[in-house]
Amino acid sequence: xxxxxxxxxxxxxxxxxxxxxxxxxxxxxxxxxxxxxxxxxxxxxxxxxxxxxxxxxxxxxxxxxxxxxxxxxxxxxxxxxxxxxxxxxxxxxxxxxxxxxxxxxxxxxxxxxxxxxxxxxxxxxxxxxxxxxxxxxxxxxxxxxxxxxxxxxxxxxxxxxxxxxxxxxxxxxxxxxxxxxxxxxxxxxxxxxxxxxxxxxxxxxxxxxxxxxxxxxxxxxxxxxxxxxxxxxxxxxxxxxxxxxxxxxxxxxxxxxxxxxxxxxxxxxxxxx
Numbered sequence: 001x002x003x004x005x006x007x008x009x010x011x012x013x014x015x016x017x018x019x020x021x022x023x024x025x026x027x028x029x030x031x032x033x034x035x036x037x038x039x040x041x042x043x044x045x046x047x048x049x050x051x052x053x054x055x056x057x058x059x060x061x062x063x064x065x066x067x068x069x070x071x072x073x074x075x076x077x078x079x080x081x082x083x084x085x086x087x088x089x090x091x092x093x094x095x096x097x098x099x100x101x102x103x104x105x106x107x108x109x110x111x112x113x114x115x116x117x118x119x120x121x122x123x124x125x126x127x128x129x130x131x132x133x134x135x136x137x138x139x140x141x142x143x144x145x146x147x148x149x150x151x152x153x154x155x156x157x158x159x160x161x162x163x164x165x166x167x168x169x170x171x172x173x174x175x176x177x178x179x180x181x182x183x184x185x186x187x188x189x190x191x192x193x194x195x196x197x198x199x200x201x202x203x204x205x206x207x208x209x210x211x212x213x214x215x216x217x218x219x220x221x222x223x224x225x226x227x228x229x230x231x232x233x234x235x236x237x238x239x240x241x242x243x244x245x246x247x248x249x250x251x252x253x254x255x256x257x258x259x260x261x262x263x264x265x266x267x268x269x270x271x272x273x
Contacts, residue, residue, distance in 0.1 A: 038139040038155050042132070043125040044172040049203030052121055054232045055081040058225040061091070066216035077221075079114075083121045086237045087114040116177050116192040120205060135179035136163040147175050161189070173197055173204055189214055201228035 036044075056078070063073040076092040115135070122128045133139060137156040145154040147166050152175055156164025166176040177192045190213060194206035207223040 035142050035144060035153070038142050039125065039129065041142065041153050041155065041167055041172070042128050045119075045167055045174060046122070046125050046128055048171070048173055049120050049205065050123060051202055051229065052123070052205075053083050053229050055079075055121070055205070056227045056230060056232070057081070057223055060222040060224055062220040062222070064217055064219060066213075066218060069217060071220075076224075079117075080232055080236065081114070081117055081121055082232050082234065082237065083123055084127070085118065085121075086234060087117065088237050089114075113181055113190060115179065115181065116190070119174060119177070120203075132165060135177075137165055137179065138162070144169070150175065163189075171197075171204075200226055203228070 057080075058076065058078050061075045061077040062071045063075070064070065065072050075094070077089055078092065079087065079089045081087050115131075118131055119128055122131060129139065132155065139155060141155070141157050143154050143158070145152055145166065151169040152166045153169060154164055154166055156162055156178070163179045164176075165174060165178075167173065168175050174194055176194070179190055181188055181190045190211070193210040193212070194208075195210070196206060196208040197204045198207050205223070205226060207226075209221040210217060211219040211221075
């Protein structure tokens, strides 16, 4: 029979072997954290602002020259949003009027794109999935990533040049949105960074937003006042030249139906096989 000392020695060797094997598995990436599918992530994100029907936002808009990142002009801007898809913005002229520098900056200012704001107004996951797909985001590619030290989910391809959405892991709030936009000069890449989330009308909204064209920082927005769900009639937008009508409902419904068919769980996946 083996002595107690020999048994203890063999047990120590076995425990050491198992510990080393576990470390090897971790180092080789065989033990990986579970990553939720895009549909589930978008659903959890949408629950952060389910009741936004209208938003009236007053913000401090900082126009920035990309060459030196200097703030060249600070203006007050007012934005009206109404679900589904209506928007209008007005830049308030300074009391002393526009000088030559201001006129030049305003002439060069790109037309304000509101596509990124629609993810806070869509109201349901299927509509947001359709919007993200339309922005060129590959919803089949989902992974963990880090953004400024924060753990986040990445929807979209890893390539920095490809459209993507980063969602904070802890609160399921959008941190960064990168998407394609067609303008007068052709296709360009827009990157929007969301910061300083605050609770508004049982939802969350970013009070600081940075807009990049390509890699160039162009504008920063700082919300100074936000009113949610106050009555805004659709005719308010229709009377103005710069507005966005609701998207083609037939086309949007077609995209939603395709996404439902694509991401609907099969019988085998529901049963766990």
